[in-house]
Amino acid sequence: MAPGLPTAMERPHFIGIGGAGMSGIAKILAQRGAKVAGSDARESATAEALRALGATVHIGHAAGHLAADATAVVVSSAIRDDNPELAAARERGVPVVHRSDALAALMEGLRPIAVAGTHGKTTTTSMLAVALDAMGLDPSYAIGGDLDGPGTNAHHGGGEIFVAEADESDRSFHKYAPEVAIVLNVELDHHANYASMEEIHESFLTFAGRVRPGGTLVVGADHRGAREFTTRLRARGAGDLRITTYGEAEDADVRIAKVLPQGLTSEVTAVLDGTQHTFTVSVPGRHYAHNAVAALAAGAALGVPADALAAALASYTGVNRRLQPKGEARGVRVIDSYAHHPTEMTADIEAIRGAAAGGRVLVLFQPHLFSRTRELGAEMGQALALADASVVLDIYPAREDPIPGVTSAVITDAALAAGAQVRPESDKGAAAALIAGMAEPGDLVLTMGAGDVTELGATVLERLAARPAN
Template sequence: MTAAPPAMESPHFIGIGGAGMSGIAKILTQRGARVAGSDARESTSVTALRAHGATVHIGHTAEHLADDASCVVISSAIRPDNPELAAARARGIPVVHRADALAALMEGTRPLAVAGTHGKTTTTSMLAVSLRSLGLDPSYAIGGDLDTPGSNAEHGTGEIFVAEADESDRSFHAYAPEVAIILNVELDHHANYGSLAEIHDSFRTFVQRVRPGGTLVISADQPGARELTERVRAAGLAEPRVLTYGLAEDADVRVLDVTPHGLTSEVTISLEGRELAFTVSVPGRHYALNAVAALAAGAALGVPADELAGALGTYTGVSRRLQPKGEANGVQVIDSYAHHPTEMTADLEAIRDAATEGRVLVLFQPHLYSRTEQLGAEMGEALALADASVVLDIYPAREDPVPGVTSALIIDAARAAGADVHHAPAKEDAPELIAGMAKPGDLVLTMGAGDVTELGPLVLDHLTD
């Protein structure tokens, strides 16, 4: 078994239950490290880590930091005044960013890093599932659970390491992949990027990190990705090899057709002069394109395209990415992680194709004050694609409130676009409200990156009542 890097033989994770942090911690436990950490509250991720032998404390206090900690691992969300972080610095314990810890785990492997403003978790998951089904046993680290809690990462015996590469804080600059995927390039993460030009510069730095002889797989359709491709080619970079994919006629891997069949799609592509057809077992054109990116990237690593195409059909979704939560009284409830207008539009269009009998209703929770301030109007326009929606108050996550920035920015824009939209200032009232609007044949989406995911089962309870 591959051992943990020497500096991480007994790491302490602050915020160990987070999506990215818990995956790294799990892989380290599987490599024999003595993993400890803390988190603000109990969660399924914390429970899963304890089952793997990690020591997890609830709450943040300097006493949780063991004397023999070899390093302290943090994410960009950890505030400088965190007592465990302050104690580590006072005691001279090395502080390692989450991305650097993941980069260390990739050493000695063939890394495949998936980047882009949207779709990273889905595409990384598609690769992990399909490569595992082919018996290649990859290691992987994903920003969401495949199915059960703790399934977001695994130490495999194969040579391939598939990782989600987060651009939000520029931490993806730590990676040196053999193959990189860039799904799209859009303005987001307003607390860290002041303009689209800054984001382009950040992605170009990521491209320059691809290993010599490596490959960049990048969208030929999305405007930001096309512009980045033009910049890379204009710079005259000999590396990496650029492989474009998409519906565009000039795509290297061209999508010829995407035919929806309820909650699945049939995809036909042209690859190296021949046609190849396969099934994607999740709805929506954007998920089909994610699968094509995964296929192109896997082929760049030497995985036979025919085999990978068949294996991609074994992927049936990931937690919170159009994940069915149940059905009651003829109403289906589905959970969506979408929180950016582009993601919201894509998921609503996908569900619209699948909802052949009834209406599409959305229970939406905005995520972050900064994102709502910059993109609230576009979120409202996206909600106009639903037949009706209920909007919760903003989920703050790591941010402090911003004067004048509320859900009203979204609600007003949605109503201006002709949408039927309601406000639920008390989250506990929202499940009954949306359930009362639903009729047999309808589809209800709980949508957002915050704790709105907890409301799906409550909606089902009210539908049953």
């Protein structure tokens, strides 16, 4: 049975309750019987889903939204000190809890699997959650995106397993104590919080040190940064931590023997403890196949039968924004991609290229964060050069203030220098019309980025549908 409700979380107030990470924790608390309240900047389907669970959701931020009987105020690293609800909590002496501490409290008494890495966390966490649920294990889970199947990003299950996405961006994954941890890959990102790869490695080593005694770390064997991380961990001394590597490398403990692309799916064969397991991954691309094998290795480390888990992984049908089909019009398919780091962009463009069946790949890209664009803009431009043509929007600022001199031109200039066909466009409606005007039957359009570019998929489809039939 799952544990009860932490006392401090009996009447929590979430600032930014509609966010992917925050809403998941709020949903689990509501399902456990907490009197959940919170605020968000605007109405959304997430706000409605929370209200359906009994939560009170205010739109806008005001000190008066904080109830008199609130036992804690939950914040993420994106909440600024001048937020009126945060200021009111401090004035009244209401405990302020970071979302990572709240999530850590929810995992107490359970058997957690924490999924970390620069890329692929949401997908791998989702794969595990869906597969374990298909096996009847009813896991709890907290994910940074909505599943296609259950249609939510969190669930309070009756089983003993808790699957959680472990975010390295603000070092909050140091708060968790998993029985099994996954490190998919290790790259420099989140430049506002990490100044170098050395800091990144130290942060992931701290995370590995949080694994419970006798637990297991599953780590990628093909990714250069992950291999370096494993080398450092072993050199430092891993104690009783069991390290299981996975990948196509010959020395991988769980070896990927084959990835066979089949349109927008793949057939994967992995060898675990000498036994071959073949199963289908319902999203295209080699990197998604690797995510599935990481999920297989982690579940097996927790004692879940590998053959049943491999079969159950085929029930995963995707997660919102991770190469999610949005529709088709005039013979053009539109797919949404969350990719915002050059490695992710390259992987998704190559994956879609493999599924394009001779058609062109067109990208409508929105850069995410000024700091990331400043540091990785040239590499983003090089990634876009892999597409047949692209349109680049202005930078989505999210939590950041503008940085003088940092614009989307950093990306478009690099793309042009790499020989790409790329055009900048500040107006979103015009950008959607532009990419739709380029598309021909058989082409694939990717709306790409971590910001609100996802909303433009419907606009592109409308523009395509409005064109005269040939």
